[in-house]
Amino acid sequence: MSHDEENPAASGIAKIVRMANQIGTFFESKKHDEGVHGVAEHINKFWEPRMRRHFFEVVDAGGEGLKPIVLEAAQQIRRPSAPLTAEHEAEANADVSG
């Protein structure tokens, strides 16, 4: 963790990488394809566009610090500007219910 408030962008990026890797770690214990898909689904479902934008800044710059499973999942993660597909919607609504 860092309290580098003078350089919020850098600490923000470090946090994004750490959080993405935490998700990756959980899904690493699953079967590979299921795990990759799980990472992408989770980020699509819960990460707001600003976080995903930061995430893609890291990915587009080579993905330094990201776990392989997260990098692989990046292909299935929705870019903030990309339109929502029926598939995303179906995924997001699975396993949530009143």
Add this chain to the structure above:
Amino acid sequence: MGLIQEIDYGTPASKAEKQITLTVDGFTVTVPEGTSIMRASMEAGIAIPKLCATDMVDAFGSCRLCLVEIEGRAGTPSSCTTPVMPGMVVKTQTERLKTIRKGVMELYISDHPLDCLTCAANGDCELQTQAGVVGLRDVRYGYEGDNHVFKRQDGAENFRWMPQDESNPYFTYDPSKCIVCSRCVRACEEVQGTFALTIEGRGFESRVSPGMHQPFLESECVSCGACVQACPTATLTEKSVIKIGQPEHSVVTTCAYCGVGCSFKAEMRGDELVRMVPWKDGKANRGHSCVKGRFAYGYATHKERILNPMIREKISDPWREVSWEEALAHTAKEFRRIQYQYGRGAIGGITSSRCTNEETYLVQKLIRQGFGNNNVDTCARVCHSPTGYGLGQTYGTSAGTQDFDSVEESDVIVVIGANPSAAHPVFASRMKKRIRQGAKLIVLDPRITETVDSVHAKADYHLPLKPGTNVAVVTSLAHVIVTEGLFDEKFIRERCDWSEFEDWAAFVAEERNSPEEVEKLSGVPAELIRGAARLYATGGNGAIYYGLGVTEHSQGSTTVIAIANLAMATGNIGRRGVGVNPLRGQNNVQGSCDMGSFPHELPGYRHVSGDAVRDIYESLWGVKIDNEPGLRIPNMLDAAVEGTFKGIYIQGEDILQSDPDTKHVSAGLAAMECVVVQDLFLNETANYAHVFLPGSTFLEKDGTFTNAERRINRVRKVMAPKNGYADWEVTQILAQAMGLSWNYTHPSEIMDEIARTTPSFAYVSYGLLDEKGSVQWPCNEKAPDGTPIMHIGGFVRGKGKFIRTEYVATDEKTGPRFPLLLTTGRILSQYNVGAQTRRTDNVLWHSEDRLEIHPHDAEQRGIRDGDWVRLASRAGETTLRALITERVAPGVVYTTFHHPDTQANVITTDFSDWATNCPEYKVTAVQVSPSNGPSTWQQDYDELSRRSRRIEGRLEAAE
């Protein structure tokens, strides 16, 4: 209105199915087998005179007033202790009985002061009533002999007389008025389970004694109020009744403290609250209460409550009191300016888990409809968000599976990372009652808590795991269950996905998940893990209750999943006595989650990306709803520091004190241009606010709270809002100022909108709640009366889903600089950040947060009990006083977080749950060293608080 008079049947109800018919005074009555004659008689409408009997405790048979005659039986048996028999013919009023009763009553009164007119119980005294009932007209014995009534007798000290005990801040004990009926002693044992009271001496010398003849405050008494409620005389009386007098009307409402959601009668005189008395028909509490709900309501009228709206340009300025119109017009203008300048997403809000469902619904509606984004979050982010995720994934519902009554049928109770005795006391009492009946208890907790080790309720297995190793230990329990073949194959094949089970079983069976391996990292002896697993899997109905010790970790969601797996594997789901039950912290944290307070979902846990769901609200609200998830609280703060988030509307939530990593929170708040805080008091967050909107208490509004059982309870207004408006009205006026055409005239209309748009609430209405008292969602076409137990016959999501739970050590590790692990918790008398309880006499029990440290660690550091110590982590440091105790293991330290000057969250880090961002409050690597007093941060902060609480035109700061 009038005072709600609950019928006292004298003895508890019998649950037997077999019915018995008898005759009482010529009337035929049919009751369950095991019912007392007294109760049967009351069912028939005939009240037998009584003093020592009350239906909150078992029959005792000591007062000899309730005698009856039974045809064919000799003598005059007591009706409270005599069970009904088929064909019995009972007479409750005969010449013989009248004479005996009068004689008994005469003896009682001969040792009782006759100051009825000035007595606090005047009008509410069972002794007085019964004297009238039996027709007592004179007392032949006089007061010349031995008595407990007079301080002096015949010019000398009367050694039998005892002075009043005023030590408890909320009630008095006047021994001179005691008739030694033992109702208080039995209530303390049977209802509360604390055993703080006893009868000392025998015969005429018998006296009620707290502890070892101690004042109440110094005894083990937890001030739950059960004894006061049980007392038939003025011996134990609420000080508020002594001060104000008897109430004249009462209203049933719901406590605004923890997630148990106890029902109370607010007993009133005019608009003054005389006392809160637990309501017997309350389905969560069944007539019991704790020191917070019963007594700690004084904050509602505390002098520090802010009653006028205030604004200021800069947070360094003093506050300026303004009209509601000005405050809300200013807020609306500022929010619109920020959106124009920085974008639609530059503002957001936080809903309150202390407010009603209706209020929460309105705040998220304001954000989605008025702000045009999904930037809404709630304090569940920092407590039970992993519960929502974990149970949603495995079972399909983001909530606990049982009602509280269910514990009455549990055989093995597993408590994980929770200390109900302190944090959910009324549930703890119900749980301990079951344990005294023979149920077994397993506790997973780093500390020896009150739940682990209390009178007559001790844990059969206490697994004192190292903080941060929950996943390893719970997975290891599963290892034992799988490898020893203790799983319920039939249940799993029927209800769960078998191939997912096989995959999971193979994973948990791996050697690294064995108790022997897990012992190495958790510190829990392998044999304890094995024993606990066997007991849970084979001991009958197994019920799991868990708290924030599960969720507030980097792997919080994983532990919730591991718990869900465990219950599925053993078939402990879908019937009474079993289940998986999160113990919710705040009164309405379940409700605030249900009401769409999360940035990714609309009410009823429906993701914002769903077109069909958005359609419902878009057509109703006439706006386009964003299909992207919005910002969570930590994201809002991050974005504020980055400069893209500039304004926030916070209703009833003190993020500066309750959220982790205080310095980051304050930096985020300081970077915003319009922080709006709506609260009862100038809380810590308000130090950074530009607008302060005074809030209203639960006594001042109508609405509903949803407790940990998914139970929707009514909150009823008993007095007008002292600040002028209920919180829902404030949000409505703000919405109107922002151009929305809201026009709710009563919270019931808001509930109607919720029911119309949310399938799990479809049948909920105030009419239904008035009729049934409360209902548990889902409440709809499929379950018109609500759903006490979930997942009966099948899981909500279809097949139960087993998910692998790989243990990952937290990044928060001890090392040479920070060799100890800090974990946090609560205490009975205080509530969360303490904003309410600190403003009541509850501070007598807990006036400061202390750092619990093991004698070994203390000695190494030269720390003595009571010394000031410096507590430092990578994030920051603070100081507080040490409490040396063996409740914590060596290497672990513990503190509560009820006082703002402790600044416990200066220490906690920004590590959080992988799935939900729930902060890792329960594990922080720290160092402890001797200190001289408050840290520089504490001093600076104190100064900042004082400065930022100045109000123009007032000499002193508000706090």
